[in-house]
Amino acid sequence: MNLRKYLVLLGVVIFGASGDALLSRGMRQLGEIPLNHWQKLLFAVLHPWVALGVLLLMAFFACYMTALSWADLTYVLPATSIGYVLLAFIAKFLLHENVSATRWVGIGLIAAGVGFVAQGPALTHHPHHEEVQPQVLSRGKA
Amino acid sequence: MRDLYAWLSIAAIVIASTTGDVLLSHAMKQIGDLGELRRRRGLLHVIARVVTTPNFLFGLLAMTFAFYSLLMALSWQDVSLVAPASASLTFIANAVAARIFLHERVDHRRWIAALLVAGGVALVAI
Numbered sequence: 001m002n003l004r005k006y007l008v009l010l011g012v013v014i015f016g017a018s019g020d021a022l023l024s025r026g027m028r029q030l031g032e033i034p035l036n037h038w039q040k041l042l043f044a045v046l047h048p049w050v051a052l053g054v055l056l057l058m059a060f061f062a063c064y065m066t067a068l069s070w071a072d073l074t075y076v077l078p079a080t081s082i083g084y085v086l087l088a089f090i091a092k093f094l095l096h097e098n099v100s101a102t103r104w105v106g107i108g109l110i111a112a113g114v115g116f117v118a119q120g121p122a123l124t125h126h127p128h129h130e131e132v133q134p135q136v137l138s139r140g141k142a
Numbered sequence: 143m144r145d146l147y148a149w150l151s152i153a154a155i156v157i158a159s160t161t162g163d164v165l166l167s168h169a170m171k172q173i174g175d176l177g178e179l180r181r182r183r184g185l186l187h188v189i190a191r192v193v194t195t196p197n198f199l200f201g202l203l204a205m206t207f208a209f210y211s212l213l214m215a216l217s218w219q220d221v222s223l224v225a226p227a228s229a230s231l232t233f234i235a236n237a238v239a240a241r242i243f244l245h246e247r248v249d250h251r252r253w254i255a256a257l258l259v260a261g262g263v264a265l266v267a268i
Contacts, residue, residue: 004177005177008177038213065166065170065176065192066170066176066177068166068167068170068171069170069171069173069174069175069176069177070174070175070176070177072167072240072244072246072247073163073164073167073236073240073244073246074236074237074240074241074246074248074252074256075252076167077163077233077236077256077259078233078252078255078256078259081233081259081262081263084262084263084266088266102265103265103266105265106261106262106263106264106265106266107262107266108262109258109259109261109262109265110258110259110262110263110266111262112258112262113254113255113256113257113258113259113262114255114259116251116252116254116255116258117251117252117255119251120249120251120252124245124246124247126245
């Protein structure tokens with residue numbers, strides 16, 4: 001792990017949380033969409049906040065794929081779940097949502113989980129990677 | 143009946159998004175470090191390489207299925223049940239699937255992390 005890789009993980013966290021927050025803000029302005037009017041969902045992406053959110057989520061996806069190219073899934077997922085904590089702060093201070101005591105306890109648990117995984121190695125070392133891969137491939141699809 | 147349908151949809155979300163994550167992760171490991179590849183061959187090459195990797199496309203398909211299962215679940219049950227239940231179960235399912243299919247070494251530290259995050263997500267979303 002070097003600085004560049006930590007920046008990619010930070011990108012996953014920041015783009016993911018801010019993208020979700022913008023989607024939430026935009027969708028709330030649009031109001032509820034009933035399931036029998038699902039076509040309206042297609043036009044929701046034209047709403048400025050939603051469009052910006054989608055753009056940020058595309059950046060999130062690029063960072064997420066980059067992270068998965070050099071780190072284990074069981075490292076990336078918990079390590080980037082600190083985004084839930086960031087999202088709670090955005091919800092409280094920017095979207096003015098009410099963050100309950102139970103939520104703060106949950107945020108504490110997530111932060112502890114992130115601390116645990118961040119101490120360990122990022123990637124499992126496979127000594128015979130080429131030999132293992134075809135087997136992984138067929139099992140992964142099953 | 144409504145609850146049964148909701149839990150079936152939640153199961154579908156968990157299975158589909160875990161399948162998606164495992165396939166995407168496997169595709170990216172096949173390609174290797176994207177940062178290095180970009181430095182050597184340029185961004186366009188990286189994008190072309192990623193979108194032509196079959197496992198990436200299968201992963202994307204699974205993620206799309208997970209998204210529609212989520213919409214389905216939301217039509218049967220409240221978001222306050224669906225979101226935390228599916229997100230926290232997905233964390234645990236991912237730890238199991240990564241161990242079995244990706245041969246990742248899920249040690250005590252990672253198990254504890256997955257359980258803490260799963261519990262935390264459930265509490266946050268209540």
